[in-house]
Structure formats: structure tokens, C-alpha cells
Amino acid sequence: PASNTMRVTKMRTIRRHTAHLWIQFFILGPLVSTATYSGCDIATYYQSLVGTPEDWSRSDLHDLLGTTHRNILPYTSSSGGDDAWKALIDLDSGSAPDTVKLIYSGIDVPANPHGTSSTWNREHLWPKSRGVEYEGADFTDVHHLRPADANVNSARNNKHFSECGIAEAMSECTTPAHPEAAVDTSADPTTFSPPASVRGDIARALFYMDVRYSGGNDELDLVLTDCLDPNESNQLGYLSQLLKWHEQDPVDDAERTRNLQACQAWQGNRNPFVDFPNLASQIFGTPSPDPSWGNGYPCGLPDGTCSGLGGGDVMIVTVNSDNPDVVALVALSDLPEGTDLYMTDNAWTGSSFQTNEGTVKLTIPTGGISAGTVFGYGDASLLHGNDWIGAGGTFSLAASGDTILLYCLGANNIVHLGGLSLSNGWAQSGLDPSSYGTSTSALPAGLSSIGAVALPHKDNVIYNGPQSGTKGAIQTSISTEGSWNGSDSQRYNPITTSFTVTIPTTSAMDCNGVGPGDIMIILMNSDNPDTVAFVALSDISEGTELYMTDNAWTGSKFRSGEGTKKLTIPNGGISTGT
Secondary structure, eight states, rough: HHHHHHHHHHHHHHHHHHHHHHHOEEEEEEEEOOOSSSSHHHHHTTTTTTOOOOGOOOHHHHHHHHOOOOOOOSSOOOOSSOHHHHHHHHHHHHHOEEEEEEEETTTEEOOOOOSSSSSEEEESSSGGGTTTSSSSSTTTOTSEEEEEEEEHHHHHHEEEEOTTTSSSGGGGSSSSSSSSSTTTTTHHHHHEOGGGHHHHHHHHHHHHHHHHHSSSTTTTEEEEEEEOOOOOOOOOHHHHHHHHHHHHHHOOHHHHHHHHHHHIIISSSSOOHHHHHHHHHHHHHOOOOOSSSSSOOOOOSGGHHHHHHHTTTTEEEEEEEESSSSEEEEEEBBBOOOOOOEEEEEEEEESBBOSSSSEEEEETTTTOTTTTTTOOOOOOOSSTTTOOEEEEOOOOOOOOEEEEEEEEOOOSSEEEEEESSSSSSSSTTTTOGGGGGGTTTTTOOGSSSEEEEEOOOOOOOEEESSSEEEEEHHHHHTGGGGGGGEESSSSOOOSSOEEEEOOOOOGGGGTTTTOOTTTEEEEEEEEESSSSEEEEEEBBTTEOOOOOOOSSSSSSSSSSSOOOOEEETTOBBOOOOO
């Protein structure tokens, strides 16, 4: 908006005058490092956000980062004033005076001269050809600018960030990525992997860019994704790789110092993913498992939505782990055509899959699979029993005990659908990765209440419970150990008969008979603090869970870019008219 432009211009003028006075009276002192922008300490900076970081939405962060972005630096100052060069010399100084540290080479070089093919230049971590414009706040945003060797910068070009073997075959990989790059860099025709010591730093800088410039009101929209659309010019990959790097290379003191200095001396805003690392999974989800065939991430339906599926929508009802492996499944919700359904015996760590075993994939065919249908893997008598394809590693159940997990890929995360353990239980999440082996897996959080069962070890197991009832009743029965038989010597003929999934009566539904129009909005203030007032036009029974969200509805499910609040109606309920 014009008013914002005027405000920034005025601030930059004031800053230039301040710098002029500094030079006049302290000509031998440093050029930068004064605290120009107030409110940059963590305690003050986030005061306007309601609740704790767990309550903050993408929209909350986007608004904060935009309103506090108080200075737009020139790329190169024609008058010798502050610009992107001076900011990087300050923010990314080397260990010796008058040097900068190069992001992809890991070495210090003289700060001056710069800007030639034999010195260093300014690397846009989010490339200009992938959405960043050639002017404006995003072009000189210091949170994603870094000093880089000019030749290594050219070698990175506009490649996506990833380890080798994800988007291209390993035979295409070059290590290091360039003779002047660090020895642990690598590159292939479409991706670039930076030094391990800065991979987390780069990931967090890009998380910031995605949220800071996330569209709306004709604003630039930058998108991190695993599912690159060749028709879009604002996307950068690969999100799952960045989420892994964020975990593997956590925030250190040098990154915290840079974040504070970027705010107080140069730009006025902070990177919240440096300050609160858990925001990464909260905003972007968990990383998808690495594809092992070098063709990129399998994205399933357009934008990888999983078509609104969730925990317990596909459950296991028979397993024979004595060769040949057979797994029978039941769909407890309709599975739309085009959905990619994955089944793996790789262990889940709490945030990602191990890769020592294997995964198979079934693309749901034309017409979809309706709720109640039994289908499976490894037996011609099962619907789609021979239609699965390999999706990395070797899927082979261990007779000594194993786990099976079913999932699909959401827009930014793994959606767990069902699971079964033949190893007497599930391990704790978040242990050292070496703790998870062939027979040991954590239970995904999405299956913690329904959708998974842990059984005492038997080579072969079969569900013997009811095959008719509401979705919730069948889920509960399949998730109960007492509903299963098992044997180490007898193979079971897999269940092939369909289940009957009935619709619950109104009185049995969680909404307790509340329907459209029974609760309506009568006031909303979106200027902080947010306020919403409702009126109940029918009695609302105690225990009813009422949800309010500003997440967008796609026609079949909610997106997850914003947030949701829940109110459990208290004892006595809420009467009509309240």
C-alpha cells in the first residue's frame, strides 16, 4: 500500500541521516551494528500474537512479518549508504576482521572487493527466477540473502534444494557441487545440496520466505512444495528435504545472533522459525518419506490432498507374514480415484520413516473404492491384490515380527490411515533413529486414538470381529486386540467379503442433533484482538464439541494453512437464544 511505502521511505531517510552523523563524529568507528529498530528482542517482538506459539497460525505470522518489515534496503546504494552489500558484510562476517563467510564454501574471504566473478556476490536462497522479483522487499530481504562464491553461486543457479537421489538418479550426482564449494556439497541437473552445517539455516530462511510472502491482496506468493508444477513460477522444492534439514541441523547461537541483528540493525523483523523451531512442523507438517527411485516425490492427486482421508479410513484385517506376504484391507471411507495409497514396513520414528525396508503403492482406479470394500496385497483373490507397485526399498514382512503402516501424502505432510504391529506394541516416538528396526516402530500421532492395533507376535493374524456397524464401531473393533486370532503355523485365507458401514442415527452423532443454522455469527472483529460473537438458535447439549476455523473449505475438506479453535459445551448446555 502507498501508506506503507511512505512510511518505509521516511524510515530509510531517518536512518541515512543517522549514519551520516555517525561518520561525521566517529569516522574511525564501524559502519554498522547500531540498534536502529526497537522491539526486536523476542519477548517484545511477538507480544501482539495471541496465546503461545502453538496457537499461532500462518496468517498470524504473515501479518506480523509484514507489518514489522520496516526497512526495504536498496540492492546497491548509488550514494554509498546502506544497501544489501553492507548488510551481508555485517550479518555474515567471517572470523577475521573485514571478511565474510561464504554460505556454500564455508570459508572466509575479504569483504572487499566484491561483485566480480573472482570474488563473492549476493546469493538469493530463493532464486529470482522462482518467484522473487527484481525489486521490492523480497528482492533485498536479508533473511534469505547470503554471501556466496560467485562461481558456486552460478553453479547453484536456480536449482531446488535437495540431496542427490531424490529428483534425479544417483548416477547424475556430482560431489562436491563445484570445485570451489565445500566437500560435502552435491548437485545433479535439477537440485543442489549445501554444506551440512548450513542446511538447517537455509531451510529456516526459506520457511520464512514462504510465510512472509504468502499471497493475498495482490502480494507476491512464494510456495515451498514437494509437488512442483512446471506451469508455476513461484514454487521451490523440496519441502520434505528442508524439513529434514531443519531437524538435522538445529538452530545455533550464530543463527540467533544473525536473526536479532537482521531485525534491530537492518530490517525490523525476525525469522520466527529461528526463534521457535517447532513452528516448522506446525505450519508445514512432517516430511514425506524419501523416494528411492530418483523421480521426485509421488504427489498423487493434484496438490496431494489425500482427498480428505484420515486416521482409520483404511484398516488392516488380515496379515500372513509367512511367505508369500498377504495383507487384506478394508476401506471405511470412500477412496476417490487417483488417490495414491502407500503401504510400508519401514518404521516410523515420530517424524519420518526409516528407509531400511520397503514401500508399495496402489493408485486407486477409476470409480474409486467405496466404503466397506475389502481389497489388499499379495493374493489374487483380493481386489487389487496384484496391482501394487514398488515405491522404494523392498516390502517384505519379517516372520519374527514387523509393523505395517498405511498412508497417503497430503499437500505438506504424511496422512496416516491405518497400522498394525505384530511386535507386541508400539515404541515411543522421538527416540534415536537407531532404536527403530525391522520390528520396532513408533505409533503415528494420527493413529493414536483410532486406526491402529498392536498384537502379540504371531506370524499370521486375522480379524474375527463384526463386519457391520457404524464406521466408528468398526474402527474400534478392529483396533481391539480381542477381535483378532493369530497363529505361527496356520496361514489364513484373507477376508474378502465386504463390510457394511452404516450411517449413525442423529442421536448417536457427536453433534447431538445440532445442524445448519443452529449456531450463527452475529459479530466479528478481525482487528487484533480477534472477537467473534454467536447466537444459539437451538439448544446445544453439554459435551458437544463446537469448532470454529478460518481454514478454507475445498468442497470436501478443510485446508490447514490457518487455524481452528474448539469449545466443549459445559454442564447444563447452552439454551436457545444465548
